[in-house]
Amino acid sequence: MHTWESITGPGSIDDLVADAHAAGYPDMTARRIHDWIAKGLLGPPRLRTRRRGSDKAEHSADQRRLLLLLLDKRQQVAHLNTLAQVPLALWLWWDGYVSTRQAQRAWVTWVGRGRRSQEVAREGALGLLEQVGHQLATETARARFVRVITELGTGKTLTVRGRAELLDAVRDVMEPESVFAASGLVRALGPAQAPVTVDAVVTRVEALCAALGRTLDGKVDDALLERARAVYRASTADYLAQRGDLAAGAGQLAGLFCEPPLQEQFDQAARQLLFTLGMHLLHRRMRPRP
Template identity: 35%
Template sequence: MTDQPGEWSAGTAEDLVVDARALGIKVSPRTVTDYVEVGLLAPPLYRKTTQRGSDRRIYPPDQRRLFYELNAAKLRSPLARVPHRTMIPVVLYVWCMNDAVVPDVQARRALRTWAQSVGIGSGPRRRSTAHKVVTQFADPAATTGQRRLAEQWIRDGEESRRPDFDNIADALSTIASPWRARGLPEIVRGFGPAVAPITTDQAVAMWELQLQVNEILGFEGVSEDLLRRAREEHRDNWQGYQGVRADWASQAGTMASIFELPADQEQAARQQVNGFVTVLGNTLGLARPTFTRAQARARARIH
């Protein structure tokens, strides 16, 4: 975060508006309300100071500074208009790493916004994502047609937000073991670092798990208590992961980018949130049945 102003006090919505305008950004009290609704700010605190009424609600110093910093980040963005949802990962990153700034009620709302916006993107971005995934898993012998089919299944799944995981898994296993098309048996390959190889079925299971969790988060279906429990587990896992990720990246070949620490702050925040969502899937009891289905898919192809 920036260092200006040096001292922060609690403030009303009007105070936050003044802070933003000091940066040269025109906002209104309605903007502050919008931030609360999507989880970029916590609900303001009630103040009862008279017997018959109350003062205007206030935002604690950390929340006031957060509002200032989010607007300062907007100024640094190359986009002419920065949608609220694109700033959500930053708020969730703060919540994952720090207990003092973002309260659980705000994080729950931010996770709802995150879940509802996952997969929203342009056609070129979906094509780029699909091409990258296929490049990571494709054997050099995979044909152009096999690669295109796999990319199409991935793009269609992202666009519809209803992926056909069976067909995606089958298409990825085909490009990873392209001799299947000639009637030869599949060779199940592990990708990435030798200590933590990833098969195509496991990768698809991970996507399926994240989709299930996001569907629950999209209507705030996880209690604050459970979110805190998952966060503690995520913090332990994340700390351990930081100690091995450089070594894993050096072993991962075409999948090295998955394990590398992003230089871009936004991508680093997204990595953190995706990691938390995966851990939450395990906390919710969704991981085991999802990966069991993936194993069953793999066995069905072999037999």
């Protein structure tokens, strides 16, 4: 069996096909590898030139290993869009494995459009509802919340009217009128240092809308993506330094601050980058002009 450790140097596209076949994936072809390069799952090869003629372009040893990782992960996912999370995670966490050019292509592939985006957006809406929904929120309020968040999660533009509906939908599930109308209290979940309020949830959704809209408009270039990565790395370092204190004061949301398994970190990397990019765009939008 061909393994990660057995790859020690660069290779041509023929070598990548041979790597896949030796690892037990006979369906991998040169044409499919070219398709994966176009989608950012793999990076483009480096051209080699000689004094006379040219050699076949080479893929780095890291890209050859990435192919084996992708082939293994492909057994667990249904769409290539989901597979794009793998190179994105490598680019987000470490330097040298995946270029920003490749990451930008993988980013567009991951965001995607159509049915897959609808499924992912609904899954995210349900997950958010589970985190912030009050036990006495009505089924009507819950259904409206999921509908609104799902629509925005598939790239719907957030208008002024749409933001008002979003605010109402979030408030109805977080602060049901039957509980909070008379008291006038504001519900805050999680640690005191970073409370999850209605406004905080709305801002999070606004950030996701901003990042999705910019991506679907084809306006997330290499520079913007690299800036989002820098912000992500800095904020992650701060978070890890405070995670213990945050978990101690998080109450029912303490589970959110546990260290997830590596597989889950891979699966969440792109979503975290999407949120970070969105927050960066919102802050830049609100920054006063000189």
